[in-house]
Amino acid sequence: MKRAVFLYALVAAWASFAVTAAELVETPMYKEQVTAGKLPAVAKRVPGVPLVVSFDGKSATPGRHGGTLNMIIGRSRDVRMLVVYGYARLVGYDTSLQIVPDILEGLEVQEGRSFTMKLRKGHRWSDGKPFTTEDFRYYWEDVANNKELSPTGPPRDLLVDNEPPKVEVIDEITVRYTWSKPNPDFLPRMAGASPLFIYRPAHYLKKFHKKYSEKVQEAEKSGTAKRRWAQVHNRQDNMYQFDNPDLPTLQPWTNTSKPPADRFIAERNPYFHRIDEKGQQLPYLDKIVLSVSDAKLIPAKTGAGESDLQARDLQFNNYTFLKQNEKRNHFRTLLWRPAVGSQFALFPNLNVNDPVWRTLLRDVRFRRALSLAIDRPLINSVLYFGLAIEGNNTVLSESPLYKEQYRTSWAKYDRKAAERLLDEIGLKKGLDGIRRLPDGRPLEIIVETAGESTEQTDILELIRETWREVGIQLFSKPSQREAFRNRIFSGETVMSVWTGFENGIATADMSPDMLAPTSQQHLQWPKFGQYFETGGSVGVKPDIPEAVELLKLYEQWRATFDQPERKRIWERMLAIHAEQQFGIGVVSGVPQPVITRVKLRNVPEKGLYNWEPGAFFGIYRPDTFWFE
């Protein structure tokens, strides 16, 4: 890993030498301001060593400046999508999902525990003030370690076994984070769709900090402050929420509208650090306008041509409607692939309170029988025109870790085999054809859903048919997300429905935490997860051998950074899941409709639509999208 990242830095440096020699082109929108002297010329605005984006000339070409991109968001807090799509990170994923430096000019990793980050000299915040290591120091000393601003201490992602990092500011552009043990989460967290920001615009936030502002000190002392200073500071400091137009940013577009608003206008960041190979500063698009509308209206509005680029709040079942309106409203409908391990998965609650159910659900034969009794091809053809992928909840074929058997084992519809397994367990059929639990109750599984999608109830309806044939009665019970979660956590729910693994395109270097009982949010073993999260003070100690093994493997993964070893661990964990059916996946890869204006260029024909890793459009760099 170290070598790879270092190499990239060298390549980037080389490429930028080639380009700084070429002339930088002034952005048309700023020409007047530059001649009037209100804004420095472009050569002064980009860092000394900018990030040069090159295009392959086929699917992506260098573009030209200008234009406004309209998008629709479902609620005003979605203005944060500008940070997600903007995707300017210290390090970020590229389209092949490798982590590469972005805001950083270079990065040196030693033993996976020491990270030396080199900034770009002359890089500036969107307000023109220099971006230096002072911004890192301010974050670490005055925000993360300030008792009033961060009452719970530095974020947990920065702790390795509760040990905080040593943060050294070496010079104005070099800063180093060091732990005594490897921290494999550090880079992925910084490259995240909702990243960990380890820097802050110090020059702006100091105005609100008690340590630096006399005004704040006085107000605190005299009691004239209406709200506590920490509250005010935290309110201003919303790098991710992006709702403070005054807060300087490093993203390609800066938000200019203060919420509550029904329309957010983001303008280009004049100091953005990326340029194209022709010497034009990115982004190409001058403005992004986000209009707020009810989420249910978004498909209709998109179909009416009110959005130039839209995927959020569109579902697969809107596809035909959108396709129908393409011509009239001049857009194209693309289908991208999501990366969740499964669009729909059943989670037997291994921590259910009812002892009879608990024993049964922990019997692997029962879980396998349930999976075998689902007719996945039927579901695929009825609900997804056969466009989805049938199979277990596992990684997708795009992942280098993918193996056919992970997807198919125990996932072929086989009624006879399912019946045989159920008979073997000793679940006898009653006169009504429904099997009986060991204590005589009928085998009725109540599957709870969060009640947010009709798609889920449709699938359950189809599963009910085939389960009924093997003597299992299924009832679905929609509730509301909060209640849904709480009932699972407390062990009242027998079985629930959710999407599968968040990251279906994992590589061996990505953390396998989703495979091991590490979080309460894992619906098949919430209490094991809680036990792990709380360090054993609440929850239940994992007492299923396979779960214990998964946890052990996870810890081994964290301790090593030998890639073949990591791959071996991943494969073992995936194999356990496929064999054990801890989550019963049904379909994956349900295409995501993406609407793009015909004239909008550089939007890939086929892409990955995913939150983490991917940041939705983020890894495709919307700053390179342009209007013809």
Place this chain on the structure above:
Amino acid sequence: MLNYTVRRVLIMIATLFVISFVSFTIIKLPPGDFLTNQIDELKSQGDNAALEKVEFLRKQYGLDKPFLQQYAVWIGVWPTERGYSGLLQGDWGWSFEYDLPVGQVVGDRMLLSFIMNFSVILFTWAVAFPIGVYAATHQYSLGDHGLTLLGYVGLATPNFLLALVLMYFANVEFGLSIGGIMDPEYLGQPWSAAKFGSVLKHLWIPVIVIGTSGTAAMIRRLRANLLDELQKQYVVTGRAKGMPPLRLLIKYPMRMALNPFIADIGNLLPSVISGSAIVAVVLSLQTSGPMLLEALRSQDQYLAGSFLMFLSLLTVIGMFISDLLLAVLDPRIRLTGGVAK
């Protein structure tokens, strides 16, 4: 008359107090609070310390206090660190969702709501009045049956369905943007003639949708009242004396039949406001309805509570005005009021 007014005002205040308590209770009824809803989100952002952070925020927002105390603080009869500051002091509270004072969040929306609801009432009148009079004077004619049927169709069509159909139609035929109470480019801009024009251009859909459901009832009431009056002696006498029919109609029976119109302001207001909330959500209007619904969903208790209080206040005042107007219009009501006293 003074007695009557004073009594009405006192009842109004008591009503508002009851409303405030009931609505706050109902808002607090679902399990959890605003912050439990946030835990999910923090977790999905990869914030592993979400639980501790939320505990801290809960203290900061005062959500760890007992229910009655939270209510009292909101009303303004219980001091916070900053002293008394609640509804009684004119402070609408703090919205967690927006992290802003409620007053600032609500802003334009109340005005737009008011414009819309007012237009709906005007529309209802403008449609129901001529139809009602026509239907009464031409009882059992083809026109009477036809118009009555039309009114019933309006009553029977679900609002949201009509809204969707009209919205689609307006987009395809007139190129009007889907949803919204004005063209997107005017959102968040200061008021101008062009913005007002855009609002008017969009207003007709919600007005028709909400209005049609109210007209039928009013047509029937006016028709029935007028029919009663038309049979009466004084009308016959007038006609016998040779009074022109139109003048006769306007001068006597119609004035008598006007009562339900005024009395209906009070009845219309609540139904218009609740009806407009649903339609506003469907049409994604920038009025108070969708925001109120969102606040209730995320249990942003002070925003939701203050919203409800404000709407109740409007309704109660509307009813008060309609009662007063009625008393002015019809001496009989004033008299009975006095006798009862």
